[in-house]
Amino acid sequence: MSEFTYELPFSNEKLLQGILIELKRINKNEILPSLTASKVSIDDLGTSYYVDRSGRWNARGVKVKFYVNPNSIEALSKDEYRSIIFEICSNLIPGEVGYDIKEIAFVPDLNIDIDSHEDIIVELENQINQSTSDILPKILPAEIRDKGREMAELYSFLYSIENSLRMFFEIVATEKYGTDYINKISIPRSLEKTVSSRKESAANKKWLSIRGDSDLFYLDFKDLGTLINNNWTLFEKYFPNQNFILSKLDEMADIRNLIAHNSYVSKVERELVRTYYNSILKQIESKFK
Structure with a gap:
């Protein structure tokens, strides 16, 4: 009999809420617009990955998948952001659940209203992150955004x-x-x-x-x-x-x-x-x- 529950003690929506709270707590507010209107799911990858001894015995490998505004995919694909979100997800999922996060993925949510104000905010954030000038961050600091x-x-x-x-x-x-x-x-x-x-x-x-x-x-x-x-x-x-x-x-x-x-x-x-x-x-x- 397994020592793990293989079941989250909270909903996927609550997991997303926890991720957003953690991003605010560690002052990674620039990531928030890309995830605020997203949805999250956990896909079971099974136990086959244990052949490389990369997980706990009898735990299950999972992929945390975020369905986001298509315009946010490029920004979220930064290694730094991916690493931060990966770590937050790992910390939020209790060990007794028996989920070992193997990867996170960002996929376009084709049902999202791309004309929403969230889309405008995401575009503004992306412009600032991709700007080669230091002017935008000065005239549009994180506090104002x-x-x-x-x-x-x-x-x-x-x-x-x-x-x-x-x-x-x-x-x-x-x-x-x-x-x-x-x-x-x-x-x-x-x-x-x-x-x-x-x-x-x-x-x-x-x-x-x-x-x-x-x-x-x-x-x-x-x-x-x-x-x-x-x-x-x-x-x-x-x-x-x-x-x-x-x-x-x-x-x-x-x-x-x-x-x-x-x-x-x-x-x-x-x-x-x-x-x-x-x-x-x-x-x-x-x-x-």
């Missing part, structure tokens, strides 16, 4: 909740007034001017993508809060009270403006957005059940 990744993640939350609220508003208003709801709901004159001004600006800048096919896409967090407040009878059954939703939208609008002006948002504020994101979605999810 790390903060950029944090802001990209936060923007994803804000983008999601803002557009979720737009869609939620449209669904509720359409049920009440029909597809012509925009002409029947209560819209303050100031917001009408905002929509009109932003539409005119968009029309004059034809090289930019349009915001959307609804007037709601020309309104931001605080504007949506005002619109919800002015049509409260439509939304009162979804929220405990007006302050519940309006105060959160106001705070997220301020945080959104900081990101829009390339300012840094602290961890406390980022966690606040996560909390608001979850609490608002829980309130409105009943509409979609």
